[in-house]
Amino acid sequence: MIEAENLCKHYAGVKAVDGVSFAIPRGVCFGLLGPNGAGKTTTVEMLEGIKTPSSGDIRYKGEPLGQRFRNEAGIMFQHTALQEFIRVDEVLKMFQQFYSHTRPIEELVEVCALEEFLTRDTRKLSGGQKQRLLLAIALINDPQVVFLDEPTTGLDPQSRRNLWHQVRSIKAENKTLVLTTHYMEEAFELCDEIIIMDHGVIIAQGNPKELLANHFDNSVITLPLSALPADFRADEASTLHPQDGQMEILSRDADATIHYLAAQHIPLKQLQVRSPTLEDLFLELTGHHLRT
Amino acid sequence: MSIRRFLAALQARNLEFLRDRTALGWNLIMPVLIVMGFAFAFSTGQEELYKVGLYGHSEQDLAVHDFLQTRYVDFIPVDELERMIDKVDRHQIDLLLDLKNSRYWVNSTSPKGYLLEQLLAPFQLKREAVSGSEIRYVDWVIPGVLGMNIMFSALFGVGYVIVRYRKNGVLKRLRATPLSAFEFLSAQITSRLLMIVTVTVLVYAGTNLVVDFRMVGSYWLLFLILVLGALSMISVGLLVAARITSEEAANGLLNLISWPMMLLSGVWFSLEGSHPLVQNLALALPLTHMVDAARVVMIEGAGLADVTDQLFTLLLFTLCFVSIGSKTFRWE
Numbered sequence: 001m002i003e004a005e006n007l008c009k010h011y012a013g014v015k016a017v018d019g020v021s022f023a024i025p026r027g028v029c030f031g032l033l034g035p036n037g038a039g040k041t042t043t044v045e046m047l048e049g050i051k052t053p054s055s056g057d058i059r060y061k062g063e064p065l066g067q068r069f070r071n072e073a074g075i076m077f078q079h080t081a082l083q084e085f086i087r088v089d090e091v092l093k094m095f096q097q098f099y100s101h102t103r104p105i106e107e108l109v110e111v112c113a114l115e116e117f118l119t120r121d122t123r124k125l126s127g128g129q130k131q132r133l134l135l136a137i138a139l140i141n142d143p144q145v146v147f148l149d150e151p152t153t154g155l156d157p158q159s160r161r162n163l164w165h166q167v168r169s170i171k172a173e174n175k176t177l178v179l180t181t182h183y184m185e186e187a188f189e190l191c192d193e194i195i196i197m198d199h200g201v202i203i204a205q206g207n208p209k210e211l212l213a214n215h216f217d218n219s220v221i222t223l224p225l226s227a228l229p230a231d232f233r234a235d236e237a238s239t240l241h242p243q244d245g246q247m248e249i250l251s252r253d254a255d256a257t258i259h260y261l262a263a264q265h266i267p268l269k270q271l272q273v274r275s276p277t278l279e280d281l282f283l284e285l286t287g288h289h290l291r292t
Numbered sequence: 293m294s295i296r297r298f299l300a301a302l303q304a305r306n307l308e309f310l311r312d313r314t315a316l317g318w319n320l321i322m323p324v325l326i327v328m329g330f331a332f333a334f335s336t337g338q339e340e341l342y343k344v345g346l347y348g349h350s351e352q353d354l355a356v357h358d359f360l361q362t363r364y365v366d367f368i369p370v371d372e373l374e375r376m377i378d379k380v381d382r383h384q385i386d387l388l389l390d391l392k393n394s395r396y397w398v399n400s401t402s403p404k405g406y407l408l409e410q411l412l413a414p415f416q417l418k419r420e421a422v423s424g425s426e427i428r429y430v431d432w433v434i435p436g437v438l439g440m441n442i443m444f445s446a447l448f449g450v451g452y453v454i455v456r457y458r459k460n461g462v463l464k465r466l467r468a469t470p471l472s473a474f475e476f477l478s479a480q481i482t483s484r485l486l487m488i489v490t491v492t493v494l495v496y497a498g499t500n501l502v503v504d505f506r507m508v509g510s511y512w513l514l515f516l517i518l519v520l521g522a523l524s525m526i527s528v529g530l531l532v533a534a535r536i537t538s539e540e541a542a543n544g545l546l547n548l549i550s551w552p553m554m555l556l557s558g559v560w561f562s563l564e565g566s567h568p569l570v571q572n573l574a575l576a577l578p579l580t581h582m583v584d585a586a587r588v589v590m591i592e593g594a595g596l597a598d599v600t601d602q603l604f605t606l607l608l609f610t611l612c613f614v615s616i617g618s619k620t621f622r623w624e
Contacts, residue, residue, distance in 0.1 A: 050464060050624065067470060075468040081460035083304050085311035090304070097300030098469040137465075 001026040001145060001176050002047060007056035009042050016042045018200040019056075024145075024193075029167070029177040031191035031208075033184065033278065039200040040180045041078060041149055047178065048075050048147050060145075071099060074143030076134045078150045078180075082122045088133055089118050092140065099141035112136040112166060128159030135166060145176040152186060164189060184278035196282060203285050208278060215284060216276040221249040221257060227267050235260040250276075293478075297471050301479035309449075309487060319449075319487070323441040323495045328502070342404050343565055345370040345379070348391035356391070356415050365408070368565035380405070381422045382591060383432040384562035387412075395420050401428045427591055431506035434499065435586035436559035439521060441495065442488055443553055443579050446525030447532070447546050449484045454533035455542040458624065467623040477618055481526050488522045509589035513596055517589065520606040521582030527613035528578065534620040553579040558587075578609045 002024040009017040017039040024030045032040040045051040047058060049065040060069045082091055089105070096102045109115055112132045117125060125133065131151060138146055148167065152160040167190055171177060181187055187194050188208050196204040204211055221238070225247050234240050238251035251257040254273055261268060310316060342365040360367060368385065370376045379385045380397045386404040388397040395418035398405040409419075457463045466476060499505070507514075528549065536542045556563070556570060557579035563571055574580045585602035588594035 070470045079461050080465045081462050083308050083462055085308045094300045094304045098297050098471050
């Protein structure tokens, strides 16, 4: 559906994006992940036709981005404002006039749950309500590809879950989705394929579950440092990663490690066992945490 | 160009303007306040500089030598008597002195002319009446106030608003739709033009009720002049807004453009006798041409043929600024 080849975007002395290539197949939810400043918004804005690449090539259905792309793409920006003193229903009608093929407004009002604030001035919407309206605008032309740039940043947990629900229903309509986020959990929940970016380059690419399976064959066992004796040593199946008052034990055989801990008479009351996350993967690939 | 997309953008801008009560109120109240304030100001004659046209050679006549030494009076040597008498009539000069024949012309409705006449009294010169109906200063200044109001509304209403849209991301959101730059800019121009025409008609009618100023020309011609003038100012606004991303920078630049226009385009006082450089600079400002044309139509009843030059110049300004503005326009 979309192909990017060797994309670069350079600003005075800074390589925001430095030679990125990937292909987004039809019908998948494609995630761009990375910490703030990794270059994911710049990359996605080049895909959206908002920014011109310094070099490289972008193709939509085999053609350069043009009027066809504008008609068939729906975009929800990270930072955007709407004209002031205009009501939600009027904004929807205005954007509807811009496209030749559109979805009925009533349908969007239902899908994005806009009913309760349909006649409200856009300046008076809450964060979650504004995001729902921006999502409705992105869907108004019944797009074949939908771009969502950090759609849940700054939302409360409930609004975030609601937005995830809406993204899943867009996926169910077999639309192609391009999503940027710095929440690894969000990407794991929603994306079929991801690229992880750092410092303007791709550092990992693939299906999130497969990426984890390829990089990790272990579980993460966590205990408070205070529960462990000072001379505590790991068993043969695991390695130790102390951090923030916690001991993370990466174990290839969780059963054996837990038996070993019990045999050492270590209190297991606060013990937690979890699978590695994309967050752990990012740490492993870059040596630093995602949000530091 | 899609008319549907253009109309959608136009309607959104109109709604935004009409619902912003503060801006709307300001647009209507400001010109009325200016006219009222100005009516008060010129009725008390606070201007310091007086302009006297001198016909003939000052060395030949020592009788008025003392008068010629008066401070705060700008003595302008002139050579065409008939033309200068008209200028007295139109408040472009306050008094005309014919040194050879010991006579002078003054407009008896002019407060400045009255004061100069008092200074001349000891010299016992012959007073000549200004022919035709005399024109009050308020008649002379109204076209300037209308023009100035149009200028501010056009420059800030288009230039500042587009820069704000660019800064807060409205332009970015619109760019992601099939709406073209041409459709978007046309909608902004049309919306502002409709607003300017409506407000100007209201201000004209309102001011006329209060001051009952002189209007002897064709209303249609005056309308055409004001529309072309407004378009040329809007196009200056577009040019300013083509690339700037900061509202502060836009504000500074718009002030930098509007203040010289207000002072040098003959809105408040005539540039008669000022340095040729200033007069040439004034010709480079669209407001000069709009105010000049509106003034001759309103005061002298000039016809289309008399203002063709100004109309053509305003059109040229518009075409020039719009084409540069739309070529250099950036969504981001």
